[in-house]
Amino acid sequence: MHSDIKSRKKAKPTKKKSVLPKKEKSSDDFSLLIVGTGGQGQITLLNVLAEACLVENFDFRSSELHGLSQRGGSVKVHIRFGKKVNSPLVPKAGADLIISLEMQEALTSFIFSGPETRFLINKKLIPIFSGKSLTEKEVLNVLEKSGNEVYLVPAEEICLEELGNSLVAGIYLISFASFNNLIPLKPESILKAIKKVVPKKFLELNVKAFNLSSKKS
Amino acid sequence: MFENILENKKGKKVVLLGNEAIVRGALEAGVNFVSTYPGTPSSEIGNIFYKMYSSGKFKGYFEFSTNEKVAMEAGIGASFSGLKTLVAMKNFGLNVALDALLPFVYTGSKGPTVIIVADDPSCHSSAQSEENSRFLASLAHIPILEPSDPQECKEFVKLGFALSKQFEIPVIVRTTTRVAHQRSLVELNSLSSNKFKGSFQKNPDKFITLPPRVLEMKKELFLKIEKIKSFAEKSDINKSFKGKSGLGIITSGISYLYAKESLARMDLDLGLLKLGFFNPLPVEKIEKFIKSLPGKQKKILILEELEPYLEKEVFILAKKMDCQIEVVGKKKDFEIGELSPDKVDEIIADFAGYKGGKEKKDLSYLTKDLKSSKRAPRLCPGCPYWLVVSAVKKAVDIKKVVFGGEIGCYMLFGSASIKMQDYLFCMGSSVGIGHGIKKAIAGSNDKKLISFVGDSSFFHAGIPPLINAVINKSNPLIIILQNDTTAMTGHQPHPGAFNVQGRIKIEDVVRGCGVKNLKVIDPVNQKEFIETIKKFLKNSEVSVIIVKKQCIQI
Numbered sequence: 001m002h003s004d005i006k007s008r009k010k011a012k013p014t015k016k017k018s019v020l021p022k023k024e025k026s027s028d029d030f031s032l033l034i035v036g037t038g039g040q041g042q043i044t045l046l047n048v049l050a051e052a053c054l055v056e057n058f059d060f061r062s063s064e065l066h067g068l069s070q071r072g073g074s075v076k077v078h079i080r081f082g083k084k085v086n087s088p089l090v091p092k093a094g095a096d097l098i099i100s101l102e103m104q105e106a107l108t109s110f111i112f113s114g115p116e117t118r119f120l121i122n123k124k125l126i127p128i129f130s131g132k133s134l135t136e137k138e139v140l141n142v143l144e145k146s147g148n149e150v151y152l153v154p155a156e157e158i159c160l161e162e163l164g165n166s167l168v169a170g171i172y173l174i175s176f177a178s179f180n181n182l183i184p185l186k187p188e189s190i191l192k193a194i195k196k197v198v199p200k201k202f203l204e205l206n207v208k209a210f211n212l213s214s215k216k217s
Numbered sequence: 218m219f220e221n222i223l224e225n226k227k228g229k230k231v232v233l234l235g236n237e238a239i240v241r242g243a244l245e246a247g248v249n250f251v252s253t254y255p256g257t258p259s260s261e262i263g264n265i266f267y268k269m270y271s272s273g274k275f276k277g278y279f280e281f282s283t284n285e286k287v288a289m290e291a292g293i294g295a296s297f298s299g300l301k302t303l304v305a306m307k308n309f310g311l312n313v314a315l316d317a318l319l320p321f322v323y324t325g326s327k328g329p330t331v332i333i334v335a336d337d338p339s340c341h342s343s344a345q346s347e348e349n350s351r352f353l354a355s356l357a358h359i360p361i362l363e364p365s366d367p368q369e370c371k372e373f374v375k376l377g378f379a380l381s382k383q384f385e386i387p388v389i390v391r392t393t394t395r396v397a398h399q400r401s402l403v404e405l406n407s408l409s410s411n412k413f414k415g416s417f418q419k420n421p422d423k424f425i426t427l428p429p430r431v432l433e434m435k436k437e438l439f440l441k442i443e444k445i446k447s448f449a450e451k452s453d454i455n456k457s458f459k460g461k462s463g464l465g466i467i468t469s470g471i472s473y474l475y476a477k478e479s480l481a482r483m484d485l486d487l488g489l490l491k492l493g494f495f496n497p498l499p500v501e502k503i504e505k506f507i508k509s510l511p512g513k514q515k516k517i518l519i520l521e522e523l524e525p526y527l528e529k530e531v532f533i534l535a536k537k538m539d540c541q542i543e544v545v546g547k548k549k550d551f552e553i554g555e556l557s558p559d560k561v562d563e564i565i566a567d568f569a570g571y572k573g574g575k576e577k578k579d580l581s582y583l584t585k586d587l588k589s590s591k592r593a594p595r596l597c598p599g600c601p602y603w604l605v606v607s608a609v610k611k612a613v614d615i616k617k618v619v620f621g622g623e624i625g626c627y628m629l630f631g632s633a634s635i636k637m638q639d640y641l642f643c644m645g646s647s648v649g650i651g652h653g654i655k656k657a658i659a660g661s662n663d664k665k666l667i668s669f670v671g672d673s674s675f676f677h678a679g680i681p682p683l684i685n686a687v688i689n690k691s692n693p694l695i696i697i698l699q700n701d702t703t704a705m706t707g708h709q710p711h712p713g714a715f716n717v718q719g720r721i722k723i724e725d726v727v728r729g730c731g732v733k734n735l736k737v738i739d740p741v742n743q744k745e746f747i748e749t750i751k752k753f754l755k756n757s758e759v760s761v762i763i764v765k766k767q768c769i770q771i
Contacts, residue, residue: 074591104592
């Protein structure tokens with residue numbers, strides 16, 4: 001039997017002082033990046049988070065891309081929310097949290113990561129067909145070197161095993177982020193948002209993924 | 218999926234994508250007629266109207282036109298018949314539509330007309346060029362509004378309709394990727410009815426652009442623009458914020474949001490003027506802003522993406538005002554690619570002599586030595602185009618054949634693993650340029666040429682160059698990839714698409730263009746496909762193979 005807690009890697013919880021000036025004036029907002037490859041359902045996650053922000057009365061801005069580059073290529077969705085948000089883009093080294101739906105993609109977001117950035121990563125490797133891929137070990141090495149707080153969760157595996165469906169891994173992960181205080185959005189807001197955004201046909205499955213993540217906190 | 222867009226509660230706040238907010242703005246304004254050709258980053262506008270229209274939720278008229286020029290002409294016809302009209306396209310579409318647009322600005326609109334043009338700085342979803350549609354201000358003299366976010370997308374579309382109604386002129390709302398594909402909160406107003414009954418009243422004086430009348434029209438156009446300028450001077454979509462020093466920033470579009478953020482991050486109190494009107498510019502308002510900056514030494518930073526249009530205008534204006542006013546722009550490097558919060562931080566810090574804050578150390582140094590590849594886009598597993606790749610590679614030595622590419626998923630034929638692309642331009646050009654090459658290298662018989670063109674592309678711009686190749690007698694092999702949809706931009710229908718009633722058969726069109734060597738092939742039949750390629754490459758006239766297999770995503 002697997003346990004995501006066991007396989008969850010909490011690489012040296014950092015107590016290092018940040019190089020960044022501590023949360024400056026404008027940054028009472030939260031900066032999140034969802035990264036992955038084309039077709040991993042980023043836009044649904046974005047919609048759920050947007051609705052959750054509405055529930056909590058947060059200002060919200062995000063930026064996404066569409067088109068050919070999304071066909072199997074790297075995909076990054078920028079999300080920012082808080083009392084007042086100006087720009088939809090996360091600045092360099094400015095992410096509070098990076099949710100990566102694929103392990104190698106987490107590294108492509110390093111330009112947006114500073115020492116305080118936390119990573120929540122789906123333990124899954126999708127080969128890079130256009131060239132050389134990295135192994136799990138290579139990815140983990142780099143993450144380890146960063147000294148940042150990393151949560152490695154086999155979300156697809158868990159969802160497949162317990163719910164018979166791995167497509168809800170993304171919902172599992174954002175719910176996990178909420179239950180574990182990685183993101184300042186309450187679980188009940190996320191649940192409300194899921195109910196608003198997800199089509200009826202798939203709602204039960206998604207709610208199950210939400211509930212499942214609470215047990216693994 | 219239209220819940221938010223069709224929500225009819227005034228004052229309610231919902232999260233909308235910029236393009237969704239454009240649709241909402243048009244619905245609130247009571248749009249009757251919408252025509253478009255898909256192109257990222259404007260595609261969702263058409264997709265949403267299409268779905269609303271086909272499910273009976275949009276009571277106006279909607280069409281995907283065969284190309285942007287045709288969409289523009291359809292819109293002009295609707296406007297001349299009194300309808301509230303929206304035409305949407307991406308920047309390259311504007312080039313195609315330009316021939317119809319320029320005279321339309323001369324005649325002016327009858328039914329209020331808004332044209333959406335979406336630019337794509339950084340070419341996230343664009344081949345061809347990093348086009349900046351602002352050039353239309355001087356070329357076409359058309360009013361241009363530039364929203365920064367979804368709320369403004371909605372409001373500016375409505376304002377565009379109001380301006381168009383008041384001044385009888387089409388109005389452009391220009392977005393960029395980071396505006397069109399930005400999501401944020403939008404406060405709604407009430408929806409209006411979209412039902413219509415147009416009527417065309419003869420008015421040759423207004424609708425016929427022949428000399429000498431056309432020059433009178435130009436004069437009338439200039440007068441209109443003068444009036445709209447007075448309107449712009451008073452409009453609250455140009456917003457100014459007071460600062461505490463002689464330094465001020467003038468900006469518009471997405472750059473405004475980055476500027477606000479940078480100023481807050483650095484805790485700088487500079488004057489800020491945000492222009493919603495890009496054309497005509499509210500010159501007096503700009504003058505007033507500059508004069509309002511405290512102190513004698515005034516220095517203005519122009520923060521805009523791509524080419525320095527505003528910068529030149531403000532530079533001239535400032536010189537007229539007072540030679541001591543300094544106007545600075547961004548460095549030349551930043552004219553390429555979109556601006557970002559980091560670039561804007563750098564620009565503003567330089568401008569204001571800001572030294573505070575430590576350099577933000579990101580983690581990318583940790584990945585510098587990693588030997589992994591960039592995850593490039595690729596054809597979907599199971600895509601019928603793979604069958605085209607395999608057949609062509611078996612039929613010819615790809616090093617000895619010139620391959621023409623153009624816009625569609627088959628742009629990926631240029632990828633390192635396929636290498637079947639020797640030039641790539643705009644839609645339809647694989648055929649047109651292929652003809653030119655064949656003519657130029659006539660006599661050197663060993664060089665064969667294959668042009669790929671998709672079905673939507675073929676209807677869009679592939680037919681005139683095909684006729685040209687036939688009538689001017691060259692012999693490219695043209696492979697038309699019929700996957701029954703416009704796949705790359707999100708599976709919109711086209712005249713030959715599977716879900717179009719009375720769809721037009723491409724083979725009928727090709728035959729009608731005078732092509733003698735024609736074969737329709739299911740690429741699963743590789744042997745037949747390979748033999749046909751070999752045979753057709755020997756022909757001394759134009760040959761066409763239509764490869765029929767549906768996109769796996771539909």
